[in-house]
Amino acid sequence: MKVLKSILAATAVSGMLATSAFSNEALIKEGEKIFNNKNLGNCLACHGANGKGIESPGSMGPKLTGLAYYPDEYLYDVIYNPNKKNPISQMPAFGKNGWLSDSQIKAVVAYLKTIQ
Numbered sequence: 327m328k329v330l331k332s333i334l335a336a337t338a339v340s341g342m343l344a345t346s347a348f349s350n351e352a353l354i355k356e357g358e359k360i361f362n363n364k365n366l367g368n369c370l371a372c373h374g375a376n377g378k379g380i381e382s383p384g385s386m387g388p389k390l391t392g393l394a395y396y397p398d399e400y401l402y403d404v405i406y407n408p409n410k411k412n413p414i415s416q417m418p419a420f421g422k423n424g425w426l427s428d429s430q431i432k433a434v435v436a437y438l439k440t441i442q
């Protein structure tokens with residue numbers, strides 16, 4: 327029960343962070359660029375993100391929609407190193423591999439939360 331309470335508290339705090347990230351248009355735009363850029367995130371190669379009219383061939387990863395209520399930290403961790411959560415993940419560890427910087431991952435997280 328104590329654990330559940332602290333999870334709820336953490337979720338509430340990151341919900342507040344999400345609200346402030348939402349007001350940051352520049353960060354979201356930057357994240358969108360990284361997400362779509364073949365030489366940076368290339369997330370579309372595996373994730374068929376719908377919404378915003380993105381046509382994607384990607385089908386290896388799940389559709390990245392409805393992430394608005396996910397804690398920022400969870401999304402950051404998955405992008406930084408998906409193997410932490412799933413040891414046999416087929417998604418590359420963008421942060422751990424040094425492909426995306428801390429601020430680039432934060433921008434992608436801000437963008438992910440805007441995909442409907």
Ligand code: HEC
Pocket residue numbers: 361366367368369370371372373386387388390401404405408412414415416417418420434438
């Ligand atoms: C090589 C394919 C591949 C690429 C490239 C890739 N992913 Fe993934 N991703 C996956 C797979 C497969 C999963 C399913 C869970 C797992 O295997 O870990 C996943 C899971 C996720 C999740 C968790 C979704 C959930 O509901 O828990 C997020 C968030 C995510 N990816 C974001 C990204 C972002 C952002 C990028 C680009 C920086 C990216 N992925 C690039 C394959 C990929």
